[in-house]
Amino acid sequence: MNILYDERVDGALPDVDKQALLHALQTRMPALEILHQREETKPYECDGLSAYRTTPMLVVLPRSIDEVQGVLRVCHELRVPVVARGAGTGLSGGALPLEKGVLLVMARFNNILHIDPAARTARVQPGVRNLAISQAAAPFGLYYAPDPSSQIACSIGGNVAENAGGVHCLKYGLTVHNVLKVDILTVDGEHLSLGSNALDAPGFDLLALFTGSEGLLGVITEVTVKLLPKPQTAKVLLAAFDSVEKAGRAVGDIIAAGIIPGGLEMMDNLAIRAAEDFIHAGYPVDAQAILLCELDGVEADVSDDCDRVRQVLQQAGATELRQAKDEAERVLFWAGRKNAFPAVGRLSPDYYCMDGTIPRRELPGVLHAIAELSNEYGLRVANVFHAGDGNMHPLILFDANQPGELDRAEALGGKILELCVKVGGSITGEHGVGREKINQMCAQFNSDELTLFHAIKAAFDPSGLLNPGKNIPTLHRCAEFGAMHIHGGQLPFPELERF
């Protein structure tokens, strides 16, 4: 596997005296678990984006907030960069370590501290797995709504850092809409509470600012999330289409009909076939695209909405329309979708997962343009995505062992993201910018905007020690990358005008 990671980020960092750092940490916190031999640190060389790898100088695995504070204080004094890591499932390299930095693993903070059914909140440590919150809330008839596909493994701290989404965020919002309070340690080890248990907090909205800041502003020590009552019932409709454009248009039609589905997902033929081979969900393998539309709520409401969605889908030209006949089939329909990434992974030695978001009305045109780009670059692209949100996950299939394919995949991915920006969308919906999309940030934002981001970063972390080289590119990097900024998305690709 080739390594895409750009060494310039580490290269620009000052050298660190590893022995002095190790000594300071051991002296200050004798009980702190520290990994520093290469064979110990190597397993931490990447997160869920395995194409980027760097072995961290040191890995620390604290067991108490005092230890986290101690690590931050030592690193602050010695000017050593710190990268915090939750479960390491992120898809944009947000937790990619630094050769000249400390990897701060928060995985051991995995206690659910309090469930308050009356206030409908859960107070949890940052290393608690997303699904574990819903499991703990289940006896009270409650659950935590955001459900990334990795929910069985990903941590709530990572979810906050990346502002994670999921299949149900069309109706229930992203992580930022489902957290009430985040406790953090700043770069110099000070405690701060962002947000509150009340409806709104005065002053600037630091909770929203922090959510999705990808580890650049502080280290999360505790999260208070909102819990929702479990819907009484949920039904799933599966609709097949003979073109991706028609399916894309049907998505807009459902929303325009005044219906907000719990989930509204789309897969194209390549993804359908891959998922069907892997999961045997009963998908129609000849369809050019399918939509999965989940409606949840009280019984009467759901059955009413199902009827309306059926009508809309028929008018939009669905060639087949099925409702999951029971809960087992409903789960199976979703299992196909939730395993689509690994399923596509079986078709090709490597794949590159994009995460662009576009206005829903642009779906038909952008899907068409992606098909043309796929032909042009000679690489297959499978489309699996949160259609209702306009959050696309094109998966570019390639073989890193074939000369040039990796470069072509990267170039094609860049083109797709630029296309998203051009039609008024953005380069990430829920996976974050991390290390992967840092160059595309130069397309998304102009230098005034980036300067503002840097000033905000400096307000929290003046010496730039927290997760450097992620999320916000330097102006220097953007200048090197080329004048890629596209203004405000006024000018779609000419070929889009056909739609």
Add this chain to the structure above:
Amino acid sequence: MNILYDERVDGALPDVDKQALLHALQTRMPALEILHQREETKPYECDGLSAYRTTPMLVVLPRSIDEVQGVLRVCHELRVPVVARGAGTGLSGGALPLEKGVLLVMARFNNILHIDPAARTARVQPGVRNLAISQAAAPFGLYYAPDPSSQIACSIGGNVAENAGGVHCLKYGLTVHNVLKVDILTVDGEHLSLGSNALDAPGFDLLALFTGSEGLLGVITEVTVKLLPKPQTAKVLLAAFDSVEKAGRAVGDIIAAGIIPGGLEMMDNLAIRAAEDFIHAGYPVDAQAILLCELDGVEADVSDDCDRVRQVLQQAGATELRQAKDEAERVLFWAGRKNAFPAVGRLSPDYYCMDGTIPRRELPGVLHAIAELSNEYGLRVANVFHAGDGNMHPLILFDANQPGELDRAEALGGKILELCVKVGGSITGEHGVGREKINQMCAQFNSDELTLFHAIKAAFDPSGLLNPGKNIPTLHRCAEFGAMHIHGGQLPFPELERF
């Protein structure tokens, strides 16, 4: 009417050469409407919080974004502070002018630019009235959800600046949850777009940071809001109670039962009687408290929820339970609530409206403590509020012409807000901090947090020219005000422990 405004804010500002400023503005923008005679500027001396008054040095009423940009550039060059103003309905003095500053009136930007029914968005100018958006969206079966009581008059720009709420924000969220994109001009006249038409924007969440920033970070030139489909039906239940504590407890019970009402409002006896005298809504005037609970959605769902809410209210000890028999009575029930402030205003020469927010479970205890404080200070307090959100609006009745009453009202108000902070709540729910609650910010936040706010302010406005003296107090002010910060709300008032 006595004037509460603290002259120190203006006093600390550098002197401005009014003639030079006037000349620069007139030269640069010959068509710009400028008011500079005292009789012209006097009508702009306050916003909805009429207790605070200052006559602005100059008032400008631009008609184009170019003129707004020109005003900002001139003021930036000459180092003159600028206060932006929408409809001037704010209740915390956020648009209070400065004697040494320019008041930038955005009221003429009142065009609805585009309604997109498929994307369910409206693009509007900042001076558009809140209700006008829903009126323009009505032909498409859509509306804009946040509904401050002033919605007939208040502007969307002001709503964004204050992160306004309303009766329906329990279910539909505050302004921040209902905007997609805000275009601003920075202090030096640069255009910036915050947020996007897509689900999520990469980088830091500047849209959320800006929303509720009370004019400190930039001047709003355009807002894109989300529109929602109008609910099929809405029903209102009115429940009477023989104690405010019981009514407060019933609020928590409804939410704990897994129901999210469209609105859940509470009024105490003084407010009930005042509203009934004024509007004749048919409220039970002997009740110690009433709850109004609106359920909206599809017919079957609403009728199901109504039954469940009835049960909960009965178990909570409601002495009377009525459902509005038709749409006319529903509107009448709400008219009483929406006019409660002016109704209470008829009872007393002056009143002081608070806006504290507390965790719902604290409602019974805090209501009891407010009653005790009311006795202690010898001033009547009427309670009218968004109970479902824990957003309280105690109205302190006083007569500014009676020596000492204004001071007692201010002191009592301060005590109530401190109480909110002590139980883990906040000093504002939806009215903002503005000029009014700037001292209470010293109770809400510690110096680390305030320093961070100032650093963020400086990232946008390094010379501090935008709305100085509002929202974020200086550390110096907090030091003068006294060491009022209460840590994390762990220690409620002793008397609260009884509940």
